Amino acid sequence: MIFETHAHYDDDAFDNDRDEILRLLNEKGIAPIVDIGASVASTKAAVSLAHKYAQVYAAAGVHPSDSGDLTDKDIDWLKGLCDDPKVVAIGEIGLDYHYDEPDREVQKKWFVRQLELAVETGLPIVVHSRDAAADTYKILSRDEFRGLKGIIHCFSYSAEFAEKYVKMGYLIGVGGVVTFKNGRKLHEVVRQTPLENIVVETDCPYLAPEPYRGRRNSSAYLPYIIERIASIKGSSYEEVRQATYENAALLYGVRADG
Ligand SMILES: [Zn+2]
Numbered sequence: 697m698i699f700e701t702h703a704h705y706d707d708d709a710f711d712n713d714r715d716e717i718l719r720l721l722n723e724k725g726i727a728p729i730v731d732i733g734a735s736v737a738s739t740k741a742a743v744s745l746a747h748k749y750a751q752v753y754a755a756a757g758v759h760p761s762d763s764g765d766l767t768d769k770d771i772d773w774l775k776g777l778c779d780d781p782k783v784v785a786i787g788e789i790g791l792d793y794h795y796d797e798p799d800r801e802v803q804k805k806w807f808v809r810q811l812e813l814a815v816e817t818g819l820p821i822v823v824h825s826r827d828a829a830a831d832t833y834k835i836l837s838r839d840e841f842r843g844l845k846g847i848i849h850c851f852s853y854s855a856e857f858a859e860k861y862v863k864m865g866y867l868i869g870v871g872g873v874v875t876f877k878n879g880r881k882l883h884e885v886v887r888q889t890p891l892e893n894i895v896v897e898t899d900c901p902y903l904a905p906e907p908y909r910g911r912r913n914s915s916a917y918l919p920y921i922i923e924r925i926a927s928i929k930g931s932s933y934e935e936v937r938q939a940t941y942e943n944a945a946l947l948y949g950v951r952a953d954g
Pocket of ligand 1: 702732
């Protein structure tokens with residue numbers, strides 16, 4: 697089995713063949729799949745997908761770019777969802793200064809509020825951080841968040857930052873970018889990060905790996921990511937598949953085989 701730690705099957709891009717794809721992935725041994733909420737609406741959709749498919753689990757959370765309209769009521773609503781046994785994480789949450797919208801202070805406020813929710817519920821976190829390395833690290837290093845576990849998803853920072861996160865116990869989410877020729881920075885991160893701290897993800901429908909770059913992504917392409925990690929680390933495919941499966945199963949607390 698391959699553990700898909702980050703997917704968005706609730707996205708419109710799958711409206712025409714969602715059922716078919718999820719059935720096929722199950723047959724191919726891609727399970728479990730964690731469908732990641734990125735807004736109030738997509739969190740709702742992720743939870744309902746998780747109820748429909750045995751192998752699908754949900755993360756509940758609001759992406760920084762969608763945090764502009766958040767209210768305390770939404771946080772209470774998210775908290776209520778955390779009792780659902782199919783909700784396995786708070787995410788994706790974080791900071792995105794690439795689009796820089798909404799205001800950075802607003803993003804930070806709701807990132808912190810959702811981190812507090814993770815502390816309250818004991819759930820792991822899925823962190824989205826883009827062009828915001830220093831602020832993300834500063835917030836996650838606060839004493840009150842030191843006990844949190846989670847994934848720094850679609851890791852895009854230096855090997856030095858990866859090492860800091862690994863020391864804090866975080867997992868590094870590696871996706872399609874690792875197959876890109878211009879993915880040198882990520883190759884260095886993968887080379888240096890112990891296999892015990894790596895998980896695989898697609899972030900589908902976005903970021904399809906080579907040779908499908910630019911097309912709609914799906915978890916069926918995870919083997920290309922595993923293969924590339926194996927070649928960078930000089931490990932076997934099976935070693936990487938198994939380690940990334942166990943890392944994800946331990947973090948999210950679920951397995952395909954019960
Ligand atoms: Zn995502």
